[in-house]
Amino acid sequence: MQTVDAKGFKLPIIGLGTWDLRGRDCARLVEQAIRLGYRHIDTAQMYDNEREVGEGVHASGRRAEVTVTTKVQPTMLAPHDLERSVKASLAKLRLDVIDLLLIHWPNPRVPLAETLGAMAKMKREGITRQIGVSNFTVALLEEATKVSSEPLVCNQIECHPFLDQDKVIAACRQHGMAVVAYSPIARGGAKGDALLEKIGKAHGKTAPQVCLRWLVQQGIVVIPRTSKRERLEENIAIFDFALTDAEMTAIAGLARGERIVDWTWSPKWD
Ligand SMILES: NC(=O)c1ccc[n+]([C@@H]2O[C@H](COP(=O)([O-])OP(=O)(O)OC[C@H]3O[C@@H](n4cnc5c(N)ncnc54)[C@H](OP(=O)(O)O)[C@@H]3O)[C@@H](O)[C@H]2O)c1
Structure with a gap:
């Protein structure tokens, strides 16, 4: 599995996003993904599925090969709350250690x-x-990298062709951090896009595969989510073709300020 190196930490370039996956389906999907070659699973306290993600990782029998990410929710950022909630996450995941x-x-x-x-x-x-x-x-990256006593290895951000994230990506690179793209197929919006479909046809690939390829070809980690086994296979089959420079540029031209994830608590975006 291709990895992105961030300050010596090797993050597998494709992972499974698990937001909205629940219960037995979640555990089964995680296990299937690992069996199909995924080596990176993304969860969060907010997704309320850490227990099932842990079950899937254990059932795969390949825990040692898998990078498991979880995230501390914004209401738990005071030191005491953070410690308590992270220890609870570790217990739910039933892991020896959280990887990221x-x-x-x-x-x-x-x-x-x-x-x-x-x-x-x-x-x-x-x-x-x-x-x-x-x-x-x-x-925020400027401030964080100044005050953190430990290296910060990544910034996970919304990233797909319909949103121009050049400024924050450049800042991540300047700080030696990996960029992890969430909503990498624009919540399914890549499917049906005329340009992505056309480029896909030329390579014998689907529009979502072209979209994911466009990101990984820039060295960006992707964590697409699916609840369907066949799409697990589709989304990881992106390492046997390459987009041309002209195709990469044309896809970048799809940017239209489409931000999918925006909450009242969002920071002032770049
Ligand atoms: N850090 C954050 O604040 C943050 C925010 C949002 C997301 N995330 C993480 O990023 C992950 C991915 O983002 P996301 O879930 O927002 O969006 P996404 O991965 O871009 O899209 C997921 C949607 O696309 C569909 N899909 C998946 N593969 C497909 C394919 N090959 N063809 C057509 N449709 C396909 C899925 O439906 P089916 O289930 O029907 O396949 C699902 O509805 C999340 O699961 C989560 O782990 C993090």
Whole structure:
């Protein structure tokens, strides 16, 4: 499996997103994904499925090969809450250690230095191997990298052809952090897009595969979600073709400011 190197940490370039997967279906999907070659699973406290994700990882029999990410919810960023909630996540996942722990969303009501101090403590105590952030803007990345005592290995952000994220991607690269693309097929919106369909036809691939390929070809990690086994296979079959420079540029031209994930608590986006 291809990986992206961030400060010595090797993150598998494709993972399974699990938001909205629940119960036995979630555990089964995670297990199937790992059997099909996925080596990276993305969950979060907010998804309320850490237990099932852990079950799927264990059932696969390949725990040692898999990178499991979970994220601390924004209401748990005060140090005491963070520690308590992360230990609860580890217990739900039934893992020896969390591989990658992220701040899910920034919360301006808790000083970032305090949160990052608690995140670093989780790493020092062996609760997590690595730490990082999600939904951080250029300004927040500046602040975070200044105050964190431990390296921040990634920023997980919304990223697909319909949204121009060039500024924040450049900032991640400047700080040596991997970019992890969430909603990488625009919640399914890649399917049916005329350009992606046309390029797909030329390569014998589907529009979602072209969309994912466009991201990984830029060295961006993708975590597409699906509830369907056949799509697990479709979404990972993106390493046997390459887009031309002209195709890469044409796809970049699809940007139209389409932000899918935006909440009242979102930071001021770049
Ligand atoms: N950090 C954050 O704040 C944040 C925010 C959002 C998401 N995430 C993470 O990123 C993951 C992915 O993002 P997402 O779930 O928002 O969106 P996504 O992966 O871009 O899209 C998922 C949707 O696309 C459909 N789909 C999947 N593969 C397909 C294919 N090959 N052809 C057509 N449709 C397909 C799925 O439906 P079916 O189930 O019917 O296949 C589902 O409705 C999440 O699961 C979560 O782990 C993180």
